Amino acid sequence: MSDDAVGGTGDGNDDGATDDWPVEIAGVVESVVTTLGPNDRWNVAALGLHAGDPVTARTYGRTRTWRNFRERGGGVVQFTRDPVGFVDAALSIHEVDEPVLDSADAWVEVEVERVGTDQEGDTEIVTWKLGAVDSGVERRVVPTTNRGFSAVVEATVAASRLDVDGFDREELLERLAYFERVVETAGGERERVAFERIRDLVDAEW
Amino acid sequence: MSDDAVGGTGDGNDDGATDDWPVEIAGVVESVVTTLGPNDRWNVAALGLHAGDPVTARTYGRTRTWRNFRERGGGVVQFTRDPVGFVDAALSIHEVDEPVLDSADAWVEVEVERVGTDQEGDTEIVTWKLGAVDSGVERRVVPTTNRGFSAVVEATVAASRLDVDGFDREELLERLAYFERVVETAGGERERVAFERIRDLVDAEW
Numbered sequence: 197m198s199d200d201a202v203g204g205t206g207d208g209n210d211d212g213a214t215d216d217w218p219v220e221i222a223g224v225v226e227s228v229v230t231t232l233g234p235n236d237r238w239n240v241a242a243l244g245l246h247a248g249d250p251v252t253a254r255t256y257g258r259t260r261t262w263r264n265f266r267e268r269g270g271g272v273v274q275f276t277r278d279p280v281g282f283v284d285a286a287l288s289i290h291e292v293d294e295p296v297l298d299s300a301d302a303w304v305e306v307e308v309e310r311v312g313t314d315q316e317g318d319t320e321i322v323t324w325k326l327g328a329v330d331s332g333v334e335r336r337v338v339p340t341t342n343r344g345f346s347a348v349v350e351a352t353v354a355a356s357r358l359d360v361d362g363f364d365r366e367e368l369l370e371r372l373a374y375f376e377r378v379v380e381t382a383g384g385e386r387e388r389v390a391f392e393r394i395r396d397l398v399d400a401e402w
Numbered sequence: 403m404s405d406d407a408v409g410g411t412g413d414g415n416d417d418g419a420t421d422d423w424p425v426e427i428a429g430v431v432e433s434v435v436t437t438l439g440p441n442d443r444w445n446v447a448a449l450g451l452h453a454g455d456p457v458t459a460r461t462y463g464r465t466r467t468w469r470n471f472r473e474r475g476g477g478v479v480q481f482t483r484d485p486v487g488f489v490d491a492a493l494s495i496h497e498v499d500e501p502v503l504d505s506a507d508a509w510v511e512v513e514v515e516r517v518g519t520d521q522e523g524d525t526e527i528v529t530w531k532l533g534a535v536d537s538g539v540e541r542r543v544v545p546t547t548n549r550g551f552s553a554v555v556e557a558t559v560a561a562s563r564l565d566v567d568g569f570d571r572e573e574l575l576e577r578l579a580y581f582e583r584v585v586e587t588a589g590g591e592r593e594r595v596a597f598e599r600i601r602d603l604v605d606a607e608w
Contacts, residue, residue, distance in 0.1 A: 219544045222590030226547040247590065275544055282547075302544040336542035338425045338481055338508040341432040341488075343559070346552030350584075353549070374577070378556075384428025384453065 218302045218331045219275060221247045226349060228285045229253075230295045231264030231271035238295050239264060242286035242352065243273065250325040252311065257319045260289070265324055270307045273326065274300035279348040279383075279390035286352035287397045301337070305330040317361050344383025347375035348390045355398045369402040376402070424508040424537050425481060427453045432555060434491045435459075436501045437470030437477035444501045445470060448492035448558070449479065456531040458517065463525045466495070471530055476513045479532065480506035485554040485589075485596035492558035493603045507543070511536040523567050550589025553581035554596045561604045575608040582608070 219225070229243040239260040246252045255262035264271060276282065278299035284290045296303045305328070312323035354371045357363040372394075379391045425431070435449040445466040452458045461468035470477060482488065484505040490496045502509045511534070518529035560577045563569040578600075585597045 219546050221546075223548050223550050223593060224588040226549060244588070275546055277545055277547075333544055336544055338539055338542055339483055339545035340425050340427075340481055341483075341551075341555060342429050343432060343552075343555060344429050345547075346549070346555065349547060349549060349552065371580070382430040382450070387429060 216331065217251065217304055217328050218333050221245050221251050223247055225275075226282075227273045228276055228281065228297065228300075229261060229271045229273050230292065230297070231261050232268050232295070233260060233264055233291065234267070235291075237291040237293060238272075240281075240285045240290040240292055240297070242282065245273065245326070250327060252323050252325050253308075255322050255324070256316075257321075262322060265308045266310075269309075270305065270329075272296060272303050272305050274303040276300050277345070279345050279387050280393060282349060283352055283390045283393045283397070287355060287394065296332075301335050302333045303331065304328045319360075342382060342384065342387065344379045344381075344387035347378035347383070348387055348394070351375040351379075351391065351394050355394060355400075358398065358400055369400060372398075372400075372402045422537065423457065423510055423534050424539050427451050427457050429453055431481075432488075433479045434482055434487065434503065434506075435467060435477045435479050436498065436503070437467050438474050438501070439466060439470055439497065440473070441497075443497040443499060444478075446487075446491045446496040446498055446503070448488065451479065451532070456533060458529050458531050459514075461528050461530070462522075463527075468528060471514045472516075475515075476511065476535075478502060478509050478511050480509040482506050483551070485551050485593050486599060488555060489558055489596045489599045489603070493561060493600065502538075507541050508539045509537065510534045525566075548588060548590065548593065550585045550587075550593035553584035553589065554593055554600070557581040557585075557597065557600050561600060561606075564604065564606055575606060578604075578606075578608045 225245045227243050227245050228240060230238040230240050233239050241261045243253050272295040274297060276299040281297060281299045306326040307329055308324040308326055310322055311325045314321040351372055354368045358365060358368055376391055379387045431451045433449050433451050434446060436444040436446050439445050447467045449459050478501040480503060482505040487505045512532040513535055514530040514532055516528055517531045520527040557578055560574045564571060564574055582597055585593050
């Protein structure tokens, strides 16, 4: 990917030598990744970044991110605090014209390389190593903790497992009900909108 | 409280006219508050900040924060990303010599005033309005989302309800087991230490 794809969006490091991430990756950090599809639009998806040197990530099955990683060799990882954008990335097919989302606080252009493959039932899990080739920080803030935001993220995890073998559907639905209550108690307006979006996108009752 | 109590810890606004918070409060934001006790040490506790003008917070029963708010008329609210500090604040009696924790990304000296009282069983719930009288930002960063961190916070909520009437103990224990699994899957080293601390502090098996 060339600079112009992300040009003008931040204080990118243009010396071509960077392999640094603008954030610390500890444990698994939930990110959003855009990858360029065959239609030349950017697919937006959720991606968990696993700490390590190199940072790695997994794709589960023949997703758009898997296809685009394979065919384009990379994408743009980004960090966002917007729960609505996170839901769209995690649970819907969502495409945009530009690789960096307005809601991104920082982005990292990555090159990816397949480093492992596991099989879980019918699903092929591919592990990719991610190398940062360019990055930009849009804004730095004092982070705050909102249980409603976390509940939205957890609800997307539960929702995405509803039709996967090996998970107890009743337990997942109870969990969705719990996280909905947390959003009602502690969420702000964006978390409420995000949970409504989950209700729209998920074909289940709880 | 005078400036010297928090002096030298950041870029405080010393014009005496500020009523601004250094972060946006939407929904309920989980913070840590230090309040000065009768022993002249600072008690560290968890405090949920409810959005509004003014920002409000609740104390549940005759806690140290309740006592110190009443007797001192304020405290120092702070925002931290450290899960271990959050557990200590939420689940243990924890006292320190200085009002601002090293782990605080930002702090707000608040004046508090009781604005409401509710009764829930034997517990008196007091609502306080919080006015910012001084504040400082120690550092701004690109926020990241770690499910393990959120799981630690949710686990402290579940743990603190274990002996409260009206909550289903079995359900809370199942929730603790779930959040422990999330920490094992997605937490970093600090989240693992934090969950160990929860295990040490909570007298229950799950």
